[in-house]
Amino acid sequence: MIRLLVAEDMHIVRSALVALLDGEDDLEVVASVARGDQVLDALATTTVDVAVLDLEMPGGDGVSVATRIRREVPGTRVVILTALGRPAAVRAALAAGVDGFVLKNAPVDDLVDGIRRVAAGGRVLHPELAAAAVQRGDSPLTPRESEVLALVAEGCTVRETAQRLSLSEGTVRNYLSVIVDKLHARSRTDAVNIAQGNGWI
Template identity: 45%
Template sequence: MIRILLADDQALVRGALASMLRMESDLDVVAEVGSGTEVVPAAKRTLPDIALVDVQMPGRDGLSVTAELHRALPGCRVLICTTFSRPGYLSRAMAAGAAGFVVKDSTPEQLVNAIRRVHAGLRFVDPALAAQSLASGASPLTDREVDILRATAEGGTVADIAAAVGLTEGTVRNHLSSAIGKTQARTRAEAARLAEVNGWL
């Protein structure tokens, strides 16, 4: 029996997934959580074989949770299951230790197949997303540029951003200029939006 933890902030989606998976004779949903902060404690209590984790959740995002879960319970393999098929999410998920990545518009058969493959020690990546990720390449942004674009997305002046990230205003302007060039945007707000769309933030 493959023991599964479901982490998704949408109760209806989580319930539907649990019901669907429980119909399979070799799958058992042992925990259901609705926020990122609940994942690791629930996994430690229930010891699942597979954690099916959404990317965008309250508390903590699924990518940082994946890294923590990978450290805390190395025997639990993470399969990212999200609405957002962004190439940047795929590379960040794999770097965090995820064993697979599926999108929510996959068929039930594809999802069950992904779970079984990941449980068998293999990797599974949605084929269309894998092709898109290869075509778009890795994120061109540095870690510091990512921090600054995240602060930019929250609004505020350059002074506000500088205070939020602990840099001088001149250094923030330099990083913003670099990020705008790398994303081929016209403004810092557009650069933040493009980086978000690509899954780089």
């Protein structure tokens, strides 16, 4: 019997997951929580083989919780479940040592089979997600360009960005022009969206 913990903040989704997983002969949900900061407490009192974590939930996202599980409860395997297949999220999850990454819109069998494979010591990652994560790769921006774009993302004007980084306004505009070109963006706002979506800022 594979003992599971399910962490999902949406009650209906969590209840459905628990019912679906409990319906399998070899799976048993022994704990379910609504927040990331409740996961480690549950693992401290219950033996769990695989933790199924929502990527985005209050009290700690799936990746940060997975990092803590790896450190504090290394015997528990982790599957991230998400509606968002962003390459940056996949890379962060893999870097955290997550064993599986399954999309919420995948067939139920994909999740069930993935849990079984992870429990047996394997890893699960949808081929399209793996390809996207590799193709996007590392940020094309220099550290200084990343600093400039991060401040713009915070809502800073060119003048404020220049003051914060001790640069001239002209230099900041030049950086932004280069950034837009590098990211093949339509505008500064588009550049921010692209960089954030890939986890580059």
